[in-house]
Amino acid sequence: xxxxxxxxxxxxxxxxxxxxxxxxxxxxxxxxxxxxxxxxxxxxxxxxxxxxxxxxxxxxxxxxxxxxxxxxxxxxxxxxxxxxxxxxxxxxxxxxxxxxxxxxxxxxxxxxxxxxxxxxxxxxxxxxxxxxxxxxxxxxxxxxxxxxxxxxxxxxxxxxxxxxxxxxxxxxxxxxxxxxxxxxxxxxxxxxxxxxxxxxxxxxxxxxxxxxxxxxxxxxxxxxxxxxxxxxxxxxxxxxxxxxxxxxxxxxxxxxxxxxxxxxxxxxxxxxxxxxxxxxxxxxxxxxxxxxxxxxxxxxxxxxxxxxxxxxxxxxxxxxxxxxxxxxxxxxxxxxxxxxxxxxxxxxxxxxxxxxxxxxxxxxxxxx
Amino acid sequence: xxxxxxxxxxxxxxxxxxxxxxxxxxxxxxxxxxxxxxxxxxxxxxxxxxxxxxxxxxxxxxxxxxxxxxxxxxxxxxxxxxxxxxxxxxxxxxxxxxxxxxxxxxxxxxxxxxxxxxx
Numbered sequence: 185x186x187x188x189x190x191x192x193x194x195x196x197x198x199x200x201x202x203x204x205x206x207x208x209x210x211x212x213x214x215x216x217x218x219x220x221x222x223x224x225x226x227x228x229x230x231x232x233x234x235x236x237x238x239x240x241x242x243x244x245x246x247x248x249x250x251x252x253x254x255x256x257x258x259x260x261x262x263x264x265x266x267x268x269x270x271x272x273x274x275x276x277x278x279x280x281x282x283x284x285x286x287x288x289x290x291x292x293x294x295x296x297x298x299x300x301x302x303x304x305x306x307x308x309x310x311x312x313x314x315x316x317x318x319x320x321x322x323x324x325x326x327x328x329x330x331x332x333x334x335x336x337x338x339x340x341x342x343x344x345x346x347x348x349x350x351x352x353x354x355x356x357x358x359x360x361x362x363x364x365x366x367x368x369x370x371x372x373x374x375x376x377x378x379x380x381x382x383x384x385x386x387x388x389x390x391x392x393x394x395x396x397x398x399x400x401x402x403x404x405x406x407x408x409x410x411x412x413x414x415x416x417x418x419x420x421x422x423x424x425x426x427x428x429x430x431x432x433x434x435x436x437x438x439x440x441x442x443x444x445x446x447x448x449x450x451x452x453x454x455x456x457x458x459x460x461x462x463x464x465x466x467x468x469x470x471x472x473x474x475x476x477x478x479x480x481x482x483x484x485x486x487x488x489x490x491x492x493x494x495x496x497x498x499x500x501x502x503x504x505x506x507x508x509x510x511x512x513x514x515x516x517x518x519x520x521x522x523x524x525x526x527x528x529x530x531x532x533x534x535x536x537x538x539x540x541x542x543x544x545x546x547x548x549x550x551x552x
Numbered sequence: 553x554x555x556x557x558x559x560x561x562x563x564x565x566x567x568x569x570x571x572x573x574x575x576x577x578x579x580x581x582x583x584x585x586x587x588x589x590x591x592x593x594x595x596x597x598x599x600x601x602x603x604x605x606x607x608x609x610x611x612x613x614x615x616x617x618x619x620x621x622x623x624x625x626x627x628x629x630x631x632x633x634x635x636x637x638x639x640x641x642x643x644x645x646x647x648x649x650x651x652x653x654x655x656x657x658x659x660x661x662x663x664x665x666x667x668x669x670x671x
Binding site for chain 1: 569570571576579580583584586587608609612613615616617619620621
């Protein structure tokens with residue numbers, strides 16, 4: 185064991201010298217104090233290197249061993265320091281009192297180097313274990329605080345579901361990639377390109393702020409996983425990473441709510457001479473989900489025909505239309521009012537695709 | 553060395569634990585003698601004033617350092633004095649302090665003789 189720093193507190197110079205010398209000969213560095221008051225001043229002086237063990241005499245002027253022990257135990261920063269009481273053979277009652285007050289051990293006044301060595305090393309080991317324990321606890325607390333900070337920062341940048349996934353136990357496996365049935369939804373604005381070219385940049389940005397401010401909370405409210413948003417468009421999917429058995433109906437409910445909420449904004453901008461309408465496309469099917477991107481910039485994303493279909497339907501949708509694919513319709517049929525909208529020939533799809541136009545949620549289930 | 557003042561076995565033990573560093577041993581003995589004189593003076597004042605409370609600490613201190621140099625007779629005198637002082641009454645305090653002083657002088661003579669004998 186490597187040497188420690190030992191503070192010898194004894195008013196008798198002879199005893200102090202002898203102890204300091206012996207401590208030195210067994211590899212410890214010794215500091216001296218004549219009484220408790222001096223010892224406390226030394227321990228509390230920031231210039232003093234940390235002490236590992238205190239050897240404390242009981243009978244001393246100024247501040248005796250009991251008072252010193254009480255002061256040490258009352259001091260948050262010093263209370264864990266091991267204290268070995270130096271005592272004569274006829275002072276065992278005092279030793280008992282000191283140990284009750286928190287002293288670790290005692291050392292007979294008639295010094296024996298072997299006993300001194302053993303007691304100091306036992307106390308040093310205890311102190312080191314304690315330091316290690318405290319260090320570990322502090323590290324743990326710092327680590328937890330960092331994780332918590334990261335989690336709360338992440339949830340500002342990512343969908344809350346994805347942020348939760350990243351910090352969850354099975355997050356790694358899910359991020360690595362998996363297949364699952366989802367309902368994907370694309371939403372963008374008709375005439376937005378013309379608007380952004382005609383309007384002042386401040387107007388465009390002001391409009392987008394209002395638009396995102398309206399749509400964002402709705403997505404969170406319906407627990408959609410927002411994959412990305414860019415300008416006037418965004419892509420959201422349901423049933424991943426959080427399982428949602430009613431994912432098709434949920435997606436439709438979100439689209440209907442968006443259309444309703446957008447109506448006021450649309451009216452307001454119509455007064456300023458701009459006609460802006462929302463258009464939504466939606467499809468249900470299996471996709472591959474997980475971490476997509478490259479080292480340095482990854483997104484939690486979805487890949488598959490279902491995504492492309494939803495995007496194509498969104499392009500097909502007229503102003504104010506919610507256009508959904510057959511599987512989405514079939515999954516939510518009982519909960520929605522929708523009309524067949526014919527078969528659409530879409531880029532990338534060899535056969536015409538039947539589509540449905542959603543009028544709204546059925547009254548009884550409208551709260552879903 | 554006078555065996556009455558210093559127990560040779562105890563003194564040999566002190567010499568052993570100092571690692572036979574004679575220079576340090578001499579320094580330690582000097583410290584003991586200086587320290588002892590101070591404690592004895594405090595004991596004398598306490599004895600003259602018949603102040604038992606003031607007797608405890610110097611008697612205790614001289615007892616413990618005397619034990620370490622092997623001054624067994626002086627150690628016992630101090631031990632008894634300390635015990636009585638703690639009980640609150642010391643019979644013939646001044647006389648017993650005088651006894652301690654004489655014993656201390658014998659110890660001093662024995663320690664200095666030991667040093668002289670080493671050359």
